[in-house]
Amino acid sequence: MSDRPGSGADALWAAGSPGLGAPEGTEWETVIGLEVHAELLTRTKLFSSSPNAFGGEPNTHIDPVCLGLPGTLPVLNRHAVELAVRVGLALGAEVRPSIFARKNYFYPDMPKDYQISQYDRPINVGGRLELPSGKVVRIERAHLEEDTGKTTHMGGAGRIDGAAYSLVDYNRAGVPLLEIVSRPDMRSAAEAREFVAELRATLVAVGASDGKMEEGSLRVDANVSVRPAGVSRLGTRCEIKNVNSLRSLGRALEHEARRQIELLTSGEAVAQQTRHWDEDEGRTTALRSKEEATDYRYFPEPDLVPLAPEGAWVEQIRAELPLLPRQRRRRLADATDEAPARVSLIVERGQDDLALEAVEAGAPAAAVLKHLEQNLAGGTGALTAAGLAELLAMEESAELTSNQVKDVLADMARTGQAPAAVARRLGFEAVGAGELAVLVDRMIAEHPEEWRRLCSGEGRERKKMQGFFTGQVMRATKGQADGRRVAALLAERAGS
Amino acid sequence: MAERISRDEVAHVARLARLRLSEEELERFTLQLGDVLNHAADVAALDLEGVAATSHPYAVGNVLREDVPGGGLDRSEVLAQAPETEAGQFRVPPVRGEAP
Numbered sequence: 182m183s184d185r186p187g188s189g190a191d192a193l194w195a196a197g198s199p200g201l202g203a204p205e206g207t208e209w210e211t212v213i214g215l216e217v218h219a220e221l222l223t224r225t226k227l228f229s230s231s232p233n234a235f236g237g238e239p240n241t242h243i244d245p246v247c248l249g250l251p252g253t254l255p256v257l258n259r260h261a262v263e264l265a266v267r268v269g270l271a272l273g274a275e276v277r278p279s280i281f282a283r284k285n286y287f288y289p290d291m292p293k294d295y296q297i298s299q300y301d302r303p304i305n306v307g308g309r310l311e312l313p314s315g316k317v318v319r320i321e322r323a324h325l326e327e328d329t330g331k332t333t334h335m336g337g338a339g340r341i342d343g344a345a346y347s348l349v350d351y352n353r354a355g356v357p358l359l360e361i362v363s364r365p366d367m368r369s370a371a372e373a374r375e376f377v378a379e380l381r382a383t384l385v386a387v388g389a390s391d392g393k394m395e396e397g398s399l400r401v402d403a404n405v406s407v408r409p410a411g412v413s414r415l416g417t418r419c420e421i422k423n424v425n426s427l428r429s430l431g432r433a434l435e436h437e438a439r440r441q442i443e444l445l446t447s448g449e450a451v452a453q454q455t456r457h458w459d460e461d462e463g464r465t466t467a468l469r470s471k472e473e474a475t476d477y478r479y480f481p482e483p484d485l486v487p488l489a490p491e492g493a494w495v496e497q498i499r500a501e502l503p504l505l506p507r508q509r510r511r512r513l514a515d516a517t518d519e520a521p522a523r524v525s526l527i528v529e530r531g532q533d534d535l536a537l538e539a540v541e542a543g544a545p546a547a548a549v550l551k552h553l554e555q556n557l558a559g560g561t562g563a564l565t566a567a568g569l570a571e572l573l574a575m576e577e578s579a580e581l582t583s584n585q586v587k588d589v590l591a592d593m594a595r596t597g598q599a600p601a602a603v604a605r606r607l608g609f610e611a612v613g614a615g616e617l618a619v620l621v622d623r624m625i626a627e628h629p630e631e632w633r634r635l636c637s638g639e640g641r642e643r644k645k646m647q648g649f650f651t652g653q654v655m656r657a658t659k660g661q662a663d664g665r666r667v668a669a670l671l672a673e674r675a676g677s
Numbered sequence: 678m679a680e681r682i683s684r685d686e687v688a689h690v691a692r693l694a695r696l697r698l699s700e701e702e703l704e705r706f707t708l709q710l711g712d713v714l715n716h717a718a719d720v721a722a723l724d725l726e727g728v729a730a731t732s733h734p735y736a737v738g739n740v741l742r743e744d745v746p747g748g749g750l751d752r753s754e755v756l757a758q759a760p761e762t763e764a765g766q767f768r769v770p771p772v773r774g775e776a777p
Contacts, residue, residue, distance in 0.1 A: 224744050231749045239765040240752045248755065260744035280732045287695060289769045302732075332772065348766035476693055487738040 207446070208410040211438040212418075213373045213403055214365035217380055218358050219390040220328060220398040221264045227327045227357035228255030228297065228485075235396050239350035247327075247355035249293035254484050261357040262304075265325050266490055266498050267387040268359055269305030271505055272320050278489035279304040279324070281482040289349050290329035298326035298360075300479045304488065310363075310383070311507050312375045313525035319364040330354035359389065365404065365415065370434035374427050377401055382506040382529065394426050401430055406451070407441045416441070417451040421465055423458045433458040437465050509533050517546035527553050530560075538566030544573040556590050563597030564590070572600035579663040585609045609661060617654070617662055621670045624653045636675050647671055681714035682707060 223233050229246030245253045269276050282300035303324030310318050330351040337343030361380065367373045381399055384390035391398050401424050406416035421437055424430040436458075441451050456465035504512070509528045510521040516537055517524065527533050532553050539549045549569065557564070572593065576586045581604060592603045625632045628650070635646035651667045687707045691698045698706065752765060761768035 225746050230742070230745065230747045232746050238752075240755065240767070241765075242749070243752070243755060244749050248750070256740060256742040258744050259741040262741065278738075285693075289767070289772065332769075333766070334772070344771050347769050347772050348763055349769055350766050478690075478693055481732045483733070486733055486735065486740050489738050491739075 209407045209442050210410045211369060212365050212406050212408065212415055213367040213434060215363045215373060215376060216402040217361045218400040219384050221261050221357040221359055221389055222391060223258055223260045223357055225258060226355035227258050227261050229355055233356045237352055239352060242352040247351060255297065257485065258357060261325065262490060263498060264389040265304050265359050266495055267502060268384060268389050269323055270499050270502060271383050271387050272308035272310060272323065274305035274308030274320060274323060276304060276490060276495050277306055278487060280487050281485045282479045283482050284477045284479055286477055289347065290332050291354065296327060296329060297482055299324035310376065310379055312379050313510060313522050314375060315522065316372060318366045318376050321362040321364050323359055323361040326358050326360055328353050328356040328358045370431040373403065373434055374431050377427060377430060379506060386503055386505055403434055405434060405437045407438055417453050420455045421458055422455060429458060429460050432463060433465060436463065513537055516540050517550060532561055535561055535566050539569045542566055542570035544570035548573045552590060556587050557594060562594035564594045568593055568599055575600055579666050581609055582663050617666060618670055620654055620657055621667065624650055625674060681711040
């Protein structure tokens with residue numbers, strides 16, 4: 182199917198039309214766009230000075246403005262603007278003059294009956310996020326808005342339908358949010374997860390968010406549609422809400438794409454709707470569909486004046502931006518002569534500064550990456566770059582065996598001591614070169630038959646006998662001899 | 678002159694704002710809103726090439742406040758003024774329809 186020219190396939194494919202353009206064996210492509218809401222790490226709310234803090238007794242972080250009391254006026258939080266600009270710059274967006282707008286709706290999570298957001302003139306426009314895999318996802322916009330309060334539906338099993346009444350906590354009402362909207366550039370659940378992980382790491386790096394999806398400080402809504410491969414027009418999309426982790430995002434997207442493909446394959450249409458992800462059931466369900474198209478009657482917020490961050494301020498924020506995950510990958514990749522994707526795990530774990538310093542201290546890059554990836558998944562703890570470099574030098578000069586290096590490394594991460602001291606304490610005294618030669622000679626003398634077989638043997642036989650002698654030496658040294666040096670001595674003695 | 682806004686459109690806007698209008702009110706507001714829109718059309722007819730759009734009547738911008746906590750309200754005082762409360766929260770009638 183994928184070799185069909187786009188225009189021809191488009192003609193056959195009427196988005197959402199029952200059964201059209203979906204013959205058996207159709208290859209499907211999933212198209213995903215994401216909206217990520219990030220609570221900004223300010224001390225106070227977006228338009229008022231009660232605390233922005235997670236948890237706490239209900240309705241203890243409240244003030245006249247976030248309760249929408251008559252006569253109150255919102256005043257914009259400078260730090261929230263700075264964080265929004267940081268994120269905008271990190272995403273390569275254009276920071277523009279912007280205004281706020283009222284989004285009107287009737288729901289008790291906002292006591293004003295409107296949410297202050299940005300609509301047609303958002304603060305950040307455009308941008309892009311480069312993922313570890315090299316994929317680039319375009320950013321549509323990243324705008325400021327206030328978070329809503331939290332409603333709890335009582336009775337009716339906690340679901341909104343059939344609830345007897347609801348309780349409202351306004352601690353979260355007015356907390357600053359940045360809504361980051363991607364273009365529909367992702368083509369699989371895995372790519373969507375990668376995008377959210379990279380965006381989260383970027384938000385955390387610039388100090389805008391704590392990135393905690395499980396506490397709701399980072400929330401993801403996904404727009405999903407499917408279309409036959411090769412078609413350029415988008416299918417009818419559904420919006421998935423209530424995904425609270427990267428894992429549930431992946432599961433929800435895979436489920437939803439499959440559901441849509443099954444509908445289209447069986448000749449039914451996909452209805453544009455908002456769907457709720459049920460983590461326990463492992464499926465999405467339609468929310469009660471609205472009788473008419475949602476109309477929020479947006480209009481410019483008369484209580485707030487326009488926002489246009491001064492050029493000098495924006496440039497100062499740009500100059501103070503920390504290294505972004507993408508830049509950290511590039512930096513470590515350059516230093517180790519690897520591809521950026523190859524070092525992404527180490528950057529993700531925040532071990533790249535250590536890796537870089539160890540390489541600069543002369544440690545072999547490949548060994549640094551290998552040990553960090555394989556032996557320090559639990560964190561580097563008290564390990565220093567100098568200590569790591571020293572240890573790797575000991576490994577290279579065969580003072581320690583690779584198993585011993587692992588043990589020493591784990592100990593160094595715990596204690597922060599120098600490798601030589603740790604090796605001594607663990608009893609990993611390297612067997613001296615002279616001592617080892619004497620030992621090898623003794624083993625040859627004690628096992629003349631095996632030695633003859635080694636010297637005259639070919640291939641497997643020779644290998645087997647080499648293993649025998651190495652084993653003897655290891656036993657005599659309680660495993661502390663270096664296997665490579667034993668092999669070298671045996672080869673030398675055998676005259677080959 | 679063609680109507681700027683129809684009676685049905687006024688009824689639609691009233692429904693969005695959760696307003697219940699009588700037949701007589703619908704009639705009256707259709708005429709009044711039509712006048713308002715006529716005035717806007719007069720402004721729109723002017724040649725405003727090169728004039729920036731106004732989003733706010735005052736020529737001020739960038740009114741910002743420092744991110745310093747303060748000015749909170751006491752929960753018991755606030756909840757004492759609510760029609761119904763439960764467990765430190767506002768108690769409200771069952772909600773129809775999901776949050777936007």
